[in-house]
Amino acid sequence: MRDQLRRASVSVPTNIAEGFERHSRKEYLNFLNIAKGSAGEVRSLLRVALEVGYLNQSSYTQLYSQVMELSRMLSNQIQSINQSIK
Incomplete structure (x- = not known):
């Protein structure tokens, strides 16, 4: 679980960076959506970690709040x- 959480967490900024380097709004948008999906995966894994006792409530709340803020920004x-493409 630790490795999966790390991979999903690293996937967020790397997909943003890769999409930005493509120099195409549509490709950038695609990579932002992939990054947002990875943020969702992180939230899910955090919940599982809480449920099985790998995280305490305080750590979970802090990390979940941070990933939710990132997801909102994405x-x-x-x-x-999307509005600028139309």
Whole structure:
């Protein structure tokens, strides 16, 4: 589980970076959506870690809050790009 959580966490910024380097709004948008999906995977894995006792409630709450904020920022960026493409 630890390795899967690490992979999903690292996937978020690497997909953002890869999409940005593509120099195409549509490709960037695609990679932002992949990054957002990875953020969702992180949230899910955090919940599982809490349920099985790998995380205490305080750590879970802090980490979950941070990944939710990241997810909101990704959503805002995706919305902004979608509006500019139209």
